[in-house]
Amino acid sequence: DIQMTQSPSSLSASVGDRVTIPCRASQNIDNYLHWYQQKPGQAPKLLIYARSGLQSGVPSRFSGSGSGTDFTLTISSLQPEDFATYYCQQSYSLPLTFGGGTRVDIK
Amino acid sequence: EVQLVQSGAEVKKPGQSLKISCKASGYDFGNYWIGWVRQMPGKGLEWMGIIYPGDSDSRYSSSFQGQVTISADKSLSTVYLQWSGLRASDSGMYYCARLPFSYGSGSYSAFDYWGQGTPVIVSS
Numbered sequence: 001d002i003q004m005t006q007s008p009s010s011l012s013a014s015v016g017d018r019v020t021i022p023c024r025a026s027q028n029i030d031n032y033l034h035w036y037q038q039k040p041g042q043a044p045k046l047l048i049y050a051r052s053g054l055q056s057g058v059p060s061r062f063s064g065s066g067s068g069t070d071f072t073l074t075i076s077s078l079q080p081e082d083f084a085t086y087y088c089q090q091s092y093s094l095p096l097t098f099g100g101g102t103r104v105d106i107k
Numbered sequence: 108e109v110q111l112v113q114s115g116a117e118v119k120k121p122g123q124s125l126k127i128s129c130k131a132s133g134y135d136f137g138n139y140w141i142g143w144v145r146q147m148p149g150k151g152l153e154w155m156g157i158i159y160p161g162d163s164d165s166r167y168s169s170s171f172q173g174q175v176t177i178s179a180d181k182s183l184s185t186v187y188l189q190w191s192g193l194r195a196s197d198s199g200m201y202y203c204a205r206l207p208f209s210y211g212s213g214s215y216s217a218f219d220y221w222g223q224g225t226p227v228i229v230s231s
Contacts, residue, residue, distance in 0.1 A: 001169075034217035036152075043202055043224050044144075044152065049217040087152055091206075091215040095168045096142070096154040 002026050002090050006099035012107040013078050021073040021102045023088035028068050032092040035064055035073045038101075039084045047086075048073065078104070109133040111141075111203050111222035118228045119193050126189035127225045129203030136184040137161040140206040142218060143177060143188050147199040157206055158186055193229045200224045 003026035013019050023033065031051035036044040046055045048064035051071060061076040075082055083106055088099040114128040129141065142157040156167035160179040167177070178187045186203060202225075204218035 032214060036218075038152075043221040044204075044218070045221070046217050046219050049219070055217075055219070089152075089217070091217065094166055094215075096157075096215065098152040098154065101151045 001095055002029060002093060002097055004088055004090055004097050004099035006086075006088060006102050008102060009100060010103040010105065012105055014107045015078055015080055017078045017107075019075040019078050019082075019104060021075075021086050021104070023066075023071045023073070023099050025069045025071075025090055025092075029090045029092035031067065032090055033064070033066070033071045034089045034091065035062075036087045036089065037082075037084045038087065044087065075104075109205065109220045111205065111220055113201075113203060113222040113225045116226045116228075118230070120231055121192075121194055121229055123193050123229075124189070124191050125193055125227065126187050127201060127227070129186045129188075129222050131184045131186070131205070134205075137181055140208055140215070141179070141186045142204050142206050143175075143186075144202045144204060144218070145171075145199050146202065146224075150199075152202075155188070155201075159208075160184075160186065193227075195229050195231075198227060198229045200226050 005024045033051050035048040038044040052064045063074045085101045085103045087101045110132045112130045137160050140157045143155040145153045155171045156177050158165040158177045176189045203222040205220040207216040
């Protein structure tokens with residue numbers, strides 16, 4: 001199974017900050033890496049698919065980068081509505097696996 | 108508009124059976140995989156399995172193989188997740204989500220649409 005690691009599990013930031021959230025795969029997953037945002041009491045929401053594709057309706061301040069085993073979600077200017085938990089997920093092979101999540105909270 | 112609408116909250120006793128549902132609309136139901144994802148209280152997301160409603164082909168995580176059954180009814184555009192003997196450790200939130208598949212690359216994409224979740228509580 002491919003292990004997805006997200007560290008740190010939480011970070012604190014201020015509105016307007018540039019935030020980067022890393023995700024590492026235990027083996028090469030090409031660009032089969034996706035990012036989700038989850039707010040308390042809500043279902044996850046797809047932000048970025050296939051490493052850097054912006055899902056329809058998602059603000060352009062969100063971007064994805066990386067390749068192989070190391071990937072990053074970047075929020076260029078953190079907004080109040082962006083405080084949430086972010087998960088990465090690989091679809092390179094079954095079983096599909098998620099990272100443990102990174103919670104972004106208010107500094 | 109693509110929608111996945113899940114059945115309501117469930118409270119069950121250990122050993123009881125349960126079947127929860129996920130009704131799809133707004134797209135060709137038979138041509139997209141649908142998956143189930145568990146989230147235990149305060150924890151992350153765990154992939155349980157997927158089903159292709161077109162032919163009911165299914166795949167399971169080894170953690171859930173034999174513990175749950177995923178099925179689909181094309182006539183109702185509905186996917187199900189069922190347990191035959193619940194345990195307290197099955198308590199959690201269960202999400203269904205649509206999973207496109209690229210026949211060109213032979214790979215799954217991302218879960219692009221999600222249901223609202225079904226909370227399951229198993230307690231004596």
